Amino acid sequence: MPTSICRSRCSRSCRRWSATGTPSTDSSRTGSSRRSSINAFDTSLSVGRLCTDEVRLAQAADDFGHCVSARPAAVVVPGSTAEVQGVISYARTRGLRVAARGAGHSTYGQSQCADGIVLDMTGLRAVHEVAADRVVVDAGALWSDVVDASLTRRLTPPVLTDYLGTTVGGTLSVGGFGGASHRHGAQTDNVLALEVVTGTGTRLTCSATENRELFDSVRGGLGRFGVITRATLSLTPARERTRWYRIWYDDLAFFLADEQRFVDEGMYDHVQGRIIPAADGTWRYRIELARHYTRRQPPDAAGLFPACGRARDVEQAEDLVHADFINRMAAGESRLRAAGDWFRPHPWLNVLLPAHATAAFVRSALAGLTVDTLGRSGLVMAYPVPTARLRTPFVRTPAATTAFMFALLRTTAPGTERSAVSANRSLYERALAVDAVAYPVNALPMSAADWRRHFGPRWHDFVQAKHRFDPHGVLTPLEHETR
Incomplete structure (x- = not known):
């Protein structure tokens, strides 16, 4: 504020x-x-x-x-x-x-x-400098602030989350995934330098070449080691327009396989999948693909059009100004605010699943889900990210070549959130059984043992970083951690 x-x-x-x-x-x-x-x-x-x-x-x-x-x-x-x-x-x-x-x-x-x-x-929301390959911003700046400033120079961050109303410091503390993560990893993988105040009150700058331990700790470190106050972020050239495809499937296995194929082929700048309840009580699956381009070099429609013989339907491609595609959630946010759903409980759960276990896990999760328990504005997402792209030490990934981000984004009626959180816990334990890991932005009680398992071989590094940078335990208590 x-x-x-x-x-x-x-x-x-x-x-x-x-x-x-x-x-x-x-x-x-x-x-x-x-x-x-x-x-x-x-x-x-x-x-x-x-x-x-x-x-x-x-x-x-x-x-x-x-x-x-x-x-x-x-x-x-x-x-x-x-x-x-x-x-x-x-x-x-x-x-x-x-x-x-x-x-x-x-x-x-x-x-x-x-x-x-x-x-x-x-209160720290300034965009300080936009250069040819980077932008310097305060941690309290919204990603929409960053985009507004960078697009004036025809530049953009490599990875953006779907919703731009979160702060830079917030997403850098957890990871930051989006439709370009299959190419560029998480937002934490596209940071050049940070200014941080540690738990001792010390101001430090850090990067891959300066104070590297702090740099690797605060990115994805859940706010446990320091408060990010300023960030230098990578920028890449922004195209003028985006061609957006939406492809519908009736079959979960075909949907997941084609998502993987589109990522492997590398033709698309944006790959995401959504799972949507149908009126007949079944589920429909939609792949969203996007290619960014300039007016002088539009994509070849014949060469770019996806070959989807197993799809039920391919919508007419939509051409958008690139800025409108990046901020495509803004209209939806306005509708949700007007309807009141924006202010309802959101007991969300996000996990990264190993690719080989994704189909069975998603099918099981959907079997226990209804339109009522998902919520009228709820959403389910599933999309692949090559784990080699995810290089931030504390952003954990499953031991697989490809992970699928599975996001169960419920909107519930007030008073029902406790049962949804309980369901999240059950689903999380089933995810652990297939060697998945949490993307820790969840409505999910976590014990100390859960955190040890989550960080796995990085747990010792996590504890050591806490001792070094916040030895008195000042920062970010996990208020709702179970004991």
Whole structure:
């Protein structure tokens, strides 16, 4: 949330924080004493805008998932990296926890912090520089901000998620997958450098050649080692237009096999698959393919048109301005907001399945799913990503040449989210049985043992990075982790 908005919403309860003010001597970890400590904090110097009003705290206690809630003691909207340092240093000396929050698109409290401090990173939203092959942006910038700036130079990030309303720092903390991941990996694989404030309050820059351990830790590190404050991202040339194909199937096996074939052939810039309930209670499968092109060099319709003898139907190809294709979810978001579905619970589950086990797993998952349990605006996705493209150490992949991203994106009625989360747990355990791994943006309770299994051979590295970069355990408590 920009600082100007915060001022208008919490004029009585937002004030400037001090980096050097004298804190209270009471170090109790109870919620009331923590809030008292924050309220007693000297405000003589600027370290961000402090918000403690009920409206702002309630917002920070919620997220897009609407499945769990943890109320912080305060929300701080930093306006600089130095202010992030000040907040983390203060929290460390007071025994407080800190969680960074971007656009609030988490689904299970990943950016919540009970009785601690939520850093609202959208106060850091500037796009600083667009060069020939890179862009420098604040971590609180939305991906739509990045695209708006880069397209003016006819450039684009290699990988974009379908929805552009998430923040750069948010997706870089988990991975960031999209229809171009079969070519370019995750968004974390397309980062050149980062500015990070660690759990000790230290500001560091890191890249593949500088502070490499930190660079490999914070990308896909779930916010456990540092707060990303600025990122330098790769850019590639953007084409003017996109030709978009949608191919329908009745058979799951044919659908998955053709997705794999299109990825292997390498002709398409975008490959994704959607699974959609039909009126007769069965499922339909749709592959979405896209090719980006310039007006002077349109794709050869005969050579590019997909050979799909096993498909039920091939829709007429649609030609779009490239910017409209990138932001194709915007119209859907407006419809969901108008219908109210945007504000319903979203108990989502995402797993990466080994290709050989995908068909059987998806068929089993769909057998236990109905239109009612998926939700009228719910969605199921399945699409292949070669695991060699996924090079970020903490973005885990199954031991297979190709993984299929399976995303069960439910929208449920309020009050039914607990049963959906329980179903997610059951489905996750079935996924583990076929050697799948979670893409950890889920509405899914995870135990310490689950995390050890998730990171597998990387678990030791994960623990060591925590000891090195956040030795006092200040950052991103997993509030809804099971014990």
